[in-house]
Amino acid sequence: MDAAKQTILCVDDELVNLKVLDAVLSPRGYQVIMTQNPREVSSIVEKKPVDLILLDVMMPEMDGYTVCRHIKENPQTRHIPVVMITVLSSKEDRIKGIDAGADDFITKPFDQELVLARVRMLLKMKSLNDRLNHGYHNIIRLTSFGEEILKDFSAKDFRFFEILSGVVKQVLRQSGDIQDNPLIVIVGTSHKKHWEWYQFESAFNELYQTRLNIRIQESLALPAPGDSQVMFFNEGESGESRLRDLVRMLESESLLSVRNGIGYLSPELCVFSLNYGRDVTVYDASVLKSLVMQSLFLKSLSNQILETEDALEHTVRALVRASEANDEDKGNHVIRVGAFSALLAETLGMPGSFVRSIWLQAQMHDVGMVRIPAQILRKAGTLSDTEKAVIRKHPLFGAEIIGSHPRFRMARSIALTHHERWDGSGYPHNLKGEKIPIEGRIVCLADHYDSMRRTRSYKPAMSHEQAVHVILEGDESCRPDHFDPRILKAFRLALDRFASLFRRLEDPPAVRRS
Ligand SMILES: [Fe+2]
Ligand SMILES: [Fe+2]
Numbered sequence: 001m002d003a004a005k006q007t008i009l010c011v012d013d014e015l016v017n018l019k020v021l022d023a024v025l026s027p028r029g030y031q032v033i034m035t036q037n038p039r040e041v042s043s044i045v046e047k048k049p050v051d052l053i054l055l056d057v058m059m060p061e062m063d064g065y066t067v068c069r070h071i072k073e074n075p076q077t078r079h080i081p082v083v084m085i086t087v088l089s090s091k092e093d094r095i096k097g098i099d100a101g102a103d104d105f106i107t108k109p110f111d112q113e114l115v116l117a118r119v120r121m122l123l124k125m126k127s128l129n130d131r132l133n134h135g136y137h138n139i140i141r142l143t144s145f146g147e148e149i150l151k152d153f154s155a156k157d158f159r160f161f162e163i164l165s166g167v168v169k170q171v172l173r174q175s176g177d178i179q180d181n182p183l184i185v186i187v188g189t190s191h192k193k194h195w196e197w198y199q200f201e202s203a204f205n206e207l208y209q210t211r212l213n214i215r216i217q218e219s220l221a222l223p224a225p226g227d228s229q230v231m232f233f234n235e236g237e238s239g240e241s242r243l244r245d246l247v248r249m250l251e252s253e254s255l256l257s258v259r260n261g262i263g264y265l266s267p268e269l270c271v272f273s274l275n276y277g278r279d280v281t282v283y284d285a286s287v288l289k290s291l292v293m294q295s296l297f298l299k300s301l302s303n304q305i306l307e308t309e310d311a312l313e314h315t316v317r318a319l320v321r322a323s324e325a326n327d328e329d330k331g332n333h334v335i336r337v338g339a340f341s342a343l344l345a346e347t348l349g350m351p352g353s354f355v356r357s358i359w360l361q362a363q364m365h366d367v368g369m370v371r372i373p374a375q376i377l378r379k380a381g382t383l384s385d386t387e388k389a390v391i392r393k394h395p396l397f398g399a400e401i402i403g404s405h406p407r408f409r410m411a412r413s414i415a416l417t418h419h420e421r422w423d424g425s426g427y428p429h430n431l432k433g434e435k436i437p438i439e440g441r442i443v444c445l446a447d448h449y450d451s452m453r454r455t456r457s458y459k460p461a462m463s464h465e466q467a468v469h470v471i472l473e474g475d476e477s478c479r480p481d482h483f484d485p486r487i488l489k490a491f492r493l494a495l496d497r498f499a500s501l502f503r504r505l506e507d508p509p510a511v512r513r514s
Helices: 014-029 038-047 064-073 089-102 114-152 160-173 243-256 284-322 333-347 352-364 367-371 383-392 394-402 408-419 437-453 464-473 485-493 495-504
Strands: 007-011 031-035 054-057 082-086 106-109 182-191 194-205 206-212 229-234 261-267 269-276
Touching: 007 038, 007 229, 007 367, 014 031, 014 114, 031 038, 038 054, 038 064, 054 064, 054 114, 054 261, 064 082, 064 089, 064 269, 082 089, 082 114, 089 261, 114 160, 114 284, 160 182, 160 269, 206 229, 229 243, 229 284, 243 261, 243 269, 261 284, 261 367, 261 394, 261 464, 269 284, 284 352, 284 367, 333 352, 333 437, 333 495, 352 408, 352 437, 367 394, 367 408, 437 464, 464 485, 464 495, 485 495
Parallel strands: 007 031, 007 054, 054 082, 082 106
Antiparallel strands: 182 194, 182 269, 194 206, 229 261, 261 269
């Protein structure tokens, strides 16, 4: 069936009447389907796209009013205009027809010109109505697609091409809407002036993507950076000649035959949406443009978020380095504590966002040390009780320095609670069990393990095996019940990864003192 032809279903129990209608309509380019059986109408309109029904009223099997009512009661078919062709012309008969949902009436014997004029008018209305419906469905489909993207949006995992492919899938012709969507979309993206071209087609609700070996970018007069251009053309119309020239190039390079299309051009992205089932309009061009803009907006948003995240990491590191000014044992301690904490969080099955946060925010666990006098921090011998009490203030100082910004809620909590112990023997608040926030419990173990592995002015470094033994079995200063049993279990599961992470992030020799 020719998709561009409009289809008219003629229903009449008399074959001769059907033949007359066919003789009037077929030569005018309409696709005519005929049936003498009114009971068949529902199944025909459900299976085939019908644009108009010409319906006899007086039929022995089922009258036209009943047929019309069935069509208008079905949400799938109620939009199809129905014209009743009848010898009945009384007011009551007309009212009965209107009540059944008929859109128009023609009295038998009919005048050919009048039939054609009514058919043209109703088909035009149907086509406008279809366009409106399609636009409405397009808006709903695109809105829910946009919602899906935003729901799963993550700047770190953002892949522009994947988003663009998703958009293309929304645009491409699906089964059912044979008129209003393109058959092919060609996308060109440029990265550092290197262009890659892809052709997208959809079949059986699957998206097929093929890399194209074309070089049309050399002939494209692209707009200036920051600008974009949208144009459309229909075969046989004096439309946008530049797009037509481009399409000719695409045809010669990709063996396509193009009847109509829309082009979106910008210095880093070109999209050609081709071969719609009907002529394209400025409306189609603006739909394509807004979809492309939506993808570009997300790309720019993700770049900006990544840049901000990068700046944040940089600032955290700067703060940590500044806080180590009084500590002669610099090196990678804070970086390793961040990495071990993330490893424990991951092993515990915490969400990805928590793992990423603890990786960065655990690095600030000891920022409060900046307020501890250098002579205490650098003292080689044993600390007096007073000096120990001063050091034990660093969690409070840390929480104060970090402050109350929501973005650093976890960092503040870690700084404050990383010396609390599961059995309640820690400081500064002697918190016990789950009263200690999970991030504090995680960093407590990560910090212990790394502190034992480090060489300090007052102690040698332990091997991995020694440190594991102390944490799992205990010694004079450390007992397993200092730690949350769940976190100890995760530690046991991740022992090998602890050892290899330590090797990878080990301090440079100048910092490691024997
Ligand atoms: Fe600490
Ligand atoms: Fe530490």
